[in-house]
Amino acid sequence: MEGDKRRGVSVREVLSYPALQLRLLAGRAGLDRSVSWAHASELEDPTPWLLGAEIIMTTGRALPRSAAGQRAYLERLDDAGVAALAVSVQLHMPPLRQAFFDTAEERGMPVLEVPLAVPFIVVAQEVAAAVQEDSRHRLGAQLQVFGALRWLAAENLDTATLFRRLEHLSGYDIRLCTTQGRPLLAGVPVPEPSLVPQSADAPPTIPGGFVLPVPSPGGTAGFLIALERDGARPAGLAVVQHVATVAALQLAVIRTERETLRREGTEILAEMLQGTLEQEAAERRLLRHSIEGTTELTVVRGVTEQALLRALDDEPFLLLNRGEDRYLLGAPRLADTVAAMPGVAAGTSRPLPCGASLRIAQREARWAASQAAASGRPLVRYGNDPAGRWLPDDPAALDALVEQVLGEVLRYDAAHDAHLLLSVRTWMERDRRTDDAAAALHIHPNTLAYRLRRFSALTGRDLTATGAFTEVWMAIRSAVELGLLD
Template sequence: MTVVDGHNTVEDLLRSPALQLRVLAGERGLGRSVSWAHVSELEDPTPWLLGAEVIMTTGIGVPRAAAAQRAYLERLDDAGVAALALSAGLHVPPLRRSFLDTAEERGFPVLEVPLAVPFIAIAQEVAAVVQEDAHQRLGAQLQVFGALRWLASEGLDTAGLFRRLERLSGYEIYLSTPQGRPLLPGVPAPPPSVRLPASADAPPTIPGGFALPVPAPGGPAGFLVAFEREGARPAGLAVVQHIATVAALRVTMVRSERETLRRQGAETLAELLQDVLDPETARRRLALMGLPPDRDVVLLVVRDAVDDAVVQALGEHPHLMLRRHRDLYVLTAAGVVAAEAEASTADSGGDGAARAGAALREIPGIAAGVSRPLPPGSSLRVAQREALWAASRAAEAGRPLVAYGEDRMGRWLPDDVGVLAALVEHVLGDVLRYDAEHGSDLIASVRTWMERDRRVDDAARALHIHPNTLSYRLRRFGALTGRDLSATGDFAEVWLAIRAAAQLGGL
C-alpha cells in the first residue's frame, strides 16, 4: 500500500482521539489507504475481501500457534488488507514473536482497540471518510466511461489512452497476456515479480492494488494489474473494473485492425509473388504494412506449421503472410529470422528480432526456408525459388530453418525442373530402378558416405551396417552408374545429381 492524500489512511484513524488506537507492530505501514472497516472472526476472511479494509476482530479467529499466526497475518497482507485491529482483553491469544516480526517486516499495521471502544465507532469513522471520497470516485468512473470517445475525437493511441486512465484512476496500469507478455502496444506488462491470477475467478485484490481479467470471447485475453500510485487518490475497484472493460474493447479493436492488415497483407503478397506490382506501388504498400522502405526484406517459406504459431513467433514484427496449400509464405524485414548458425545471438539475450527467429525455430516440426535479403519492392521471382529450395533443404535435413546459400553446392543447381530431372536420370536412373526392384539402399548409402566426407566407418555406423557392406555398395553403385567415385569429376557429378534428386523430392 502507498501513502495517499486525504483522510483515509491507517494513520488518520490513529490520530482520532475518540478511537484510542495503539500500534502493536507494523508502524511502517501506517500510510496504507483504508476503504472500509469490517468485523471478521474467520481464520481466513480473504475470499470475501476487496482490499484496503481494516479487519476488526475479538481474536476468535486468530490462531494460537506461532506458525499459524504468521500464516494468518500473511494471508491478510497478501489480500491487500490495510490493517488488523485486535480488541484488547477479549479472545486474542498471546501474540507470538514471529507474528509481530512478520508485521514489522511487511509494514502491516497491527492495532489494539481498547475494550471501551466499540468496533462500530471505527466503522463509522471510516464510513464518514469514504462518503467524503465518494464524489471523487464517481467523477473518475464517469470520466473512464468517456475513454472510447477520446479515441474517436482526439485520436489517442493506446499508450496515450492508458496514461490518461492512470491519471484519472490513481493507479499504475499494466496489461499482460496470460503468459506475461504485453497485451496491448504501448502498455507495459507487469514486473516479473507480480504473480498473475491463476484464473478469471480469482479474487481481484493483490498487495498494493488489483488484478482483473480482461474479458474476451472464449476466455480472458489477459489481465489488468493496477497498483496504487504514490501521492494519488486511488478511485477504487469499480473504476479498475471499468478500465478492464476499456482494455477489452481496445483488444477487440486491435485484433480487428490486425485481421484487416493481415488480409491486406495477404493480397499484397499474392500480387508480389505474381509480379504484377510496379516497384513504387510495392514499396508504398509495404510501408503501409509497417515494413521500413530503407530496410531489406526476406521471403520465408514455412512448411508443417500452423499460421497462428508463426504469427505468435513473429510477435510485433511487421510481416505479410499468405497460405498456399501446405506452404506458408511470409515477407518480413531482413534480420527477423536467422539461420541456426546465428541462433547464439538470440540464445544469449539478443535483440527482439533474433528472439523472434529463435521462437520460429522452436515451433514443433517446422521446416522453413529463407531467401537472401532484397530491397523492398523488388521482384520476388528469384526470392521465391530461393526460399522454396531452402524449405526443401530444411525438410530433407530435419532442420527447422535453412537460409538460402548455406548449401554451397546445391545452390548452383538450375531452377528448371526439366533440367534437374534430366540430370538425375542421366546419372542415377539405373541405380534408382535397381533400388526399386531389389529393395536396396545404394543411393542412400552413397549419399550418407558423401555427407560424412567419404569416411567409411562413420557412414557405416550411421547406416547401421558393416564397413565391408558399405564398401560393396559403393562398388556396386559405381558399376551401375559407370562413375568412379574416387575421381573428382565423377564424384562432383554424382553429388550434384543426388542434390537434384533431393530437390525434386525423389529421395
Template sequence: MAEHKMTVEDLLRSPALQLRLIAGEAGLGRSVSWAHVSELDDPTPWLLGAEVIMTTGIGVPRSAARQRAYLERLDDAGVSALALSAQLHVPPLHQTFLEAAEERGMPVLEVPLAVPFIAIAQEVAAAVQEDARHRLGAQLQVFGALRWLAAEDLDTATLFGRLERLSGYDVYLCTPQGRPLLPGVPVPSLDVLPSEPDAPPTIPGGFVLPVPAPGGPAGFLVAFEREGARPAGLAVVQHIATVAALQVAMARHERETLRREGAETLAELLQDVLEPATARRRLTRLGLPLDAGTVLVVVKGAPDAALRRALAEHPHLMLRRGDDHYVLGPPELRSPITSLPGAHAGMSRPFAPGGSTRMARREAVWAATRAVESGQALVHYGDDKTGRWLPEDTETLAALVEDVLGEVLAYDEAHDSRLLTSARTWMERDRRTDDAAAALHIHPNTLAYRLRRFAALTGRDLSSSDSFAEVWLAIQAARQLGLHDPAPS
C-alpha cells in the first residue's frame, strides 16, 4: 500500500474493485477513513466524516431536486465519496445531480454488480489498520521525547526537528501576540491563530493547539502536514504541544533563576563587596558582555512587569529597592527603558564591567532625580554642562556645599522653608522672577524676599557673575549628593 492516507483515487485505481468514476473528479484526493453501507435518505446524523457511503440505490431520491439535496447533505457532512451499485435500485441520475457532484468535487463511483460492498470495506479497513499502526509507532516515539531531553540534553531546535520528522508535520510556535515562543522554532503566519480560546483545533492542512501554562496559554503550536510524509494525527500533535509547554516552563524557571542570581549579584556589586575577577565571572555566566562598558540605571515609576517585558531581549541585572529599580547592563538599555510610559530614569557614565559601582551609583541616582524634576524619560549623567566641572570626590563636593550652602540648608531644615528650592528655580529660569514665582506658586514679592534671605545666609551677591557661578556649582553639587528637596511641579 502507498505510504500515505488512503484516498478515493486509491480505491478507484484498485484493480480488484473495478470502480468507475461517474462524476466529481476534482475530489479524488479526498482521504478515506471508513467505508459504510447506508440505504437511508439522510445518514448524516451517524457520520463522522471522511467515509465512503455505499448504497444499492434504495435511499437515493428520484426527483432531480431531491437527488441534488441528497448529494449536498453528504458532502456537507464530510463524506469522501458516494459509491452506487450498478444494475440494482439506483434511479436514473439527473443532470443536476451530476452537476452538483462536479461543482463540489464530490466523487460519485459506480460499483460493478460482481463486486460486493464487503470488498471495498475490507480494502479501506486494511489501509486504516496500517495507518493506525504507523500512528501508534509515531506516538510511542514522540512520547519518548522527554527521555531524549533528559538523556541527550538536546537544545530546543534539535528536539523539535526530531518531533517534526517523527510526526510528519512542520511545527511552528509563537506567543499569543505572534512573537517567538521558543528559540530555534519558527513563528507561524498570524492568520492561522484562533480568534477565540475554544476554537476547534483543525485548520486546513493541519492543527493549531494552545500551549498550556499556568494562568492561560503561553502561546500556540501550529502543525502543518508535510508533503510526502505520513502525518501521525491529532494525538501526536497534542503531545508535541505538551512537550512545548514543558520547554516553556523550563525556560521560565531558568529565567527566574538567572533573574534572582542577577539581583543578588547586583546587590553585592552595589555594596562593592565583590572582587573584580569574581564579578566578571558572574557577569559572564549571567550573559552580560564584557567587551564594552557597562552602565548603571536607576528607574523610577516603572511597574515590575512592564520593566521586565521591556528588558526581556536585553542582557541585564535588575534589583528593586523600595520604589526604584537598579539595572546594570550595556548602554543599549537606553532604548527599551525610554519606551516605558510614565517612567523616569537616570543612567551613569559607562564603566568597566565588574569594577566599583560607587561612583556609577551616585551618578545614576543624581541623573534619575534630574529626570523626575525635568520630566524627561532618561537623563545621562554628564549631559548637564555644569555637572561636568564638578569633582567626582564626594568629600570635595560636600565641602563645596557646606561652604556655600551650609547655612541655607540648616535654615531650611530648622524653619521648614524652601530658600534653596526658590533660588535654584529662579536660576533655572534664567533669573526671570515672574516665571520662577509662577513655578513655585508664590507671589513675586515673596520670591524676592526669599532671594534676599538666601543671599544674606550665603554671603553671596547673586547679581555678581562670580558669586552666581559659585552658587550654581554648589547647587549642582548638592543635587549630586542628594541634599536638595524636589523642584516644584
C-alpha cells in the first residue's frame, strides 16, 4: 500500500516518541501512514483479523526464513492496510533477507525495530494514548452520521444533498457504484474503475481511504468508496461503515418507491390497452410517471422482465407482461435501447401523442414484433413497413382474408405437418431468393420448389403473378396478426 495523507497519529509520530526508542529499518516513504492501533501477532497470516492502519509487532516466530516467504509476508500485511511492521530482531527473528528490505522500500511499508528493553505492551499503550484524542473526534462524527436518518425523515433531503452533508461530517469524498462500476444512487459520483473491488470480501482498506460493500436483500448492491479529503479530518472506518448503512437504507427507499410506481404503471398500461381510460385522464397519470410528449408502444420478446428493467435503468416507462410479450410504453428512444439487448425481438407502433388510445398501436406493435422474430432482426418499427399499414383494424376482416386465401393450406399443414405456409412465408420474406429461403428452412432448394407448387395448387394462386403474390402476402400478415403464425 502506498503512503497516504491520513490525518491523526502517523508512523512518523510513533517513531519519534523517545520512550519507545524505535529505529527505522526500511520503508521511509510510508512514514505518513496513519496508525489506529498496535497489536502483537505471531501468525504467519494475521490479515483476516485486521481492519487496517495497525502496527503489527512480532518477535519473528511468524516470519518465514526464505527470501520469497519474507517478501510474501510483508506484501500480505501491506495489502491488508497495515501501517507498519515492528520487529524485535534480538529474539526469534530469522535473518532478514535483502528481498524483505527491497519489498519494504518498493511499497513504502515502514519496518521498525523495537529494542529488547521495550516491551510490546508499552508500544501498544503509547499508541492507544496518542489516538485517544482523535477517537473523541471520530465518536462525534459517528453520532452526527446517525443523525442522517433524522435528516431523511424530517428534511426530505435529496440523495445528492444528503451525501454532501455526510462528506462534510466524515472527512471523506464519497463515491458509490454498482458491482459493475455503474452509478448506484443518482447524484453521487462513481469511483475510478481501479478502485472497485472484485469481491465483497475484499479488505476494507485502500490507499487513502476505505471501500465497503453496500448490502441489499438480494446480495451486495454495490460499493462505497471513501477517499480522504485534503484539509479534512477523516473520522475513520466506523464512520464510513455508518455511511454505507445510510447508502443501503437510501437505496432501499428508492427501490421501494420505484416498485410502487412500476406496479401503478402496470395498472395504467393495462387500462389503456383495454381502452377503459380516457385520454385526458391517461395523460395526467402518465405525467406522474414523467412520461409526456410523443410516445411509442413496444412489444418485446426474447428477454426477461428483470433484464429489461436493468437495460432501461432510470428511464421513465410503463411495463406490462402478457404471456411471453412485454408491453412497453414510453419515449421513442426506448426502442433503440431495447434493440441493443442480446436475443431480443421487438416491434414498435407508430408514434402517438401521450395518453392516446392504444387500440391500433398494440396491433401495430404486435405485428412488428412478429416480423422481428420471423426475420431475426432485433427491432422492427411498424411505420417502416409499407405493407402492414394496409391491414384492416377489424379482427373479423383479418380472419376472413386468412380463410379465403390460406384456409386450405392451414388445414393441409395441420393434417400432414407439411410446413407449406412457413415455407412460402420464408421465401417471400427473403425476396423470393430460393437458395436463401431453403438454407433458412434447412431443406434442399428442390424441396422448397415443390412446396411452392403445392401451395399454389391448394390456394389456386400463381405466386409469379403480382396480384396473387400481393394477396397471399397480405393474408400471411393477417395470420401473423391473428396469432395463427409464430
